[in-house]
Amino acid sequence: MDFDQAYRLANDALKEKRFDDALKLFEEALKAKPNDIYTINKIAMIHKEKGDFSRTMNLLEQSLKLKQEDLYTNYLLGNTYLEQGNIEKAIETLEHTVSIDKKDKYARNSLALAYRMRGDTDKCIETLREALRVSPDDLYNKLSLATVQFEQGEAAEATRLAQEILRKDSQNLNAMVLLGRIALEEGDSGGAQTWLNKVLSIDGNNSEAHYYAGRLCLEGGDPATAAAHFNAALQTGSDKLSISKNLGVIFLDKGMFKEAEIEFARAISLDSEDPFTLNNMGKLLLLQGRLEEALKYLEKALTVKPDYAFAHYNMGKVYRERKEYALAIWHFFFSLKYEPDDVYAMNSLGRTFLLAGLPEQARDTFEKVLREKDAADPYAIFGLGETYESLEELEKALASYRKLKALPGIAKSLLEKAEARIRALQGR
16 A cells, blocks of 8 residues: 555545544555655554553654644644643643744634633733734634633623624634523523523534533533433533543532432442542532541542642541541641632631630631631631630620621521521620
């Protein structure tokens, strides 16, 4: 088989996502032209899709030796760094790629994503705006800009950009889905339904539209239809892991524990070392009192990501439920080491000190919340009241409970607890 035939057949297999067949054919083509960087890069791309980053990097280095400034090689290298989580190296490489061709929209889009993953949203938006300055009709980056701005709370600007896209391309399904998301976020269920139904009338297998339609139905009190949409999203979507992770969180927030467990289990079957899912499964099991099972998932989350503050927080809550207060305190300390502004962790630490018979430390912790974070935090005020009771400083306890009662919008259950403590103290 000559080079042209092998390369053509390999591309056909690649389009059909028959990666093993494509790999064999590209390797056959490479035998005919050993220094063809296009073939080398196609082989590298397949190895990247298969998750073999070491082989991918070796091949890309081979390409760069042949042509240092090749645009696609540098683009592919930047994206490989990005997928490995090497954000700084990805940014360095993609910045160089953009310098090779300032009009390349895909390199700018990946660079913007890298900035976003680093947490530099301003730089991400600046990069996308520069892409549009260079190419005003670039709908690909305009949609990315609209999405980022929506997620930053700039719904009006996101809507304007999405509508601009639809004026240029009336069948742009991604812009329609974004408008459906915006309407859903703003509580406009009718508007959301209109946009999502329009997408599904054009493409009945659009996984994003099914996902957000499922959320819309769930919030509208129609779980059966929601389930049908979610199942369709899972069947048609390419990123099943993200869909299951997000569904698990939605069900967890709704108190639908059975459904949440199914989705988290599905996500773990797709990636058994994803710390986000492991932590959320642990949290779910903790809420159901299944402490031993919760520990198993939380311990694994911390094995994968030792500095994961929220997993430490949930571990602290598990050990507190088991009355193993020393271990609970240890995990709350680590939670605050990695997320020092987490008021929930500070209040949990204060309560654990109190349960462990360390009222002075509890008092100091609750006072720190009120002094440094939020002077009107109701849980810190209530915790401080309980702490003063433990210290037999009853007037201070009464003052704390009365301060809590005077706050607007306090949860009914907490207000009732404060009132009960006031009655008990006044009766002593």
